[in-house]
Amino acid sequence: MKRSLIKAALCFLALTPVVNAQDVRTLEHFESEYVDARQVDVWLPPNYETDKNMSYPVLYMQDGQNVLNDETAMDNTSWQAGRTALDLIKQDKIGPVIIVAIWNTPDRFLEYFPENAAQYLTDSEKKQVMELAQKDGSNKKQFLGDEYLKFLVAELKPYIDSHFRTLKDAKNTAICGSSMGGLISMYAAFEYPEVFSKAAGLSTHWPVFFDNNDTNPAEAIRKYMEMHVPAPKSHRFYFDLGTASLDQYYEDHQQQVDAIMERSGYAQNDNYLSQVFEGEEHNEKAWRNRFDKALLFLYKSDQ
Template structure:
């Protein structure tokens, strides 16, 4: 199973006819003092040009190459996020939203690990994490979750808010990702609760180190979450899992996270939703099929 997951990670960085290409603005090499430069795609709803006075909520999404465009996505199947958002807005089901698709790099695994949770891992587990990072193409020798969040919050969000007509407050700023991207999206909302008012974490890979027999990495993440829980009165979380493949391994851990959230003051199906999709796996095709659920939770009118 570990080998299967590593191979899946390697496939994430593969490169959609461009969906509504005229609505996407791209920064090919967004510079950062914290992490390597990477491509960022900013999808603008049609309402952006129609009403020059309107401001829009923003959704930041991990693994941006898989978000908007089939041509750049793993297995050439993207989340189709732009078209889904456009359709739901046209039906008046959600507010029109700006989508910021942040591409991942060869350092994906190191950047997406919740760094403060690693304090509770053993030396051998930290070594194993570095081995996974190396196997997935990274040459870095340090964990980068905190630096990645500094890039998102201190550089990218600043640029987006200055360049586009955004609603920049936490209530209108959400973050989302899948698998390891679900971990870092949770971490972003926990570390910067004043920035991200909501997060959607799909097929979150709670085992972290991909060893079904070692629960300590999950316990480390769970302990971090318990100690750093954002206030329930002004934060919202969406979680989901499938029941096949890697999702089958994560599903029992998700149930424990659900209990942790409700035990910390969150209300089931109100400001903390957790769904199970029978037969779904850890793939873009599966996430594409349920992305409307994510948007409805985050931006429903």
């Protein structure tokens, strides 16, 4: 009995938001029944504390340690997503939004792969995915994309909605990521269209592997997408890519995804935007430099 009480107390303390000077609340150890625990940072827009009558849309972002803070980011270069959002809010280009930055774990590759696309992979390709995950430090041996989405939808979002002043409906709930984070963001909106109405993928890692020698994994994802595209009247998608480093492999795949979305009723510059940034590489600096484009498109009609 005492152990249960102690564990409950520790969980409460771990999920008590830690306030810092940058309007970010940190949930240091968010536990889940579906995936491993992780840190979650919540960036609050200006006037959140002074205007208690206002509620806000929410943008969920992957690879959270790279989203807000240079000190925790890869190569000490974050997206500076809060600063970008703040600039656009002050310029009245978007309305205020809460950003929820979800840190990744060593299971990132398995959590971010669209699990329902795995049925179209060969046994050899499934083995390669597991090997890539092991290189990242994972000790899991199964795909975790569906479990990760259950964590988002059934655990994290209810917590955020109950502890912060949010607009809870799908119209006001968006999701975003880069590389594999772009894949899982697409998958979230496709699997839970009643939860997420907007999604963005920067340098989305369509090939799955790190070259174009085996294009079947990308085709597996497109087969899944063909059968699960959300209604274009109620959803919006942003995708982009560079042309250098890993992004050099993406353009043909992105064009085929664009064709799927067009056939499904999405229109470029209306409820869909796909862009190419010449010479841009596959890194946080590149994504930071164009994150404003994603924000502007996701929220352009909300003003």
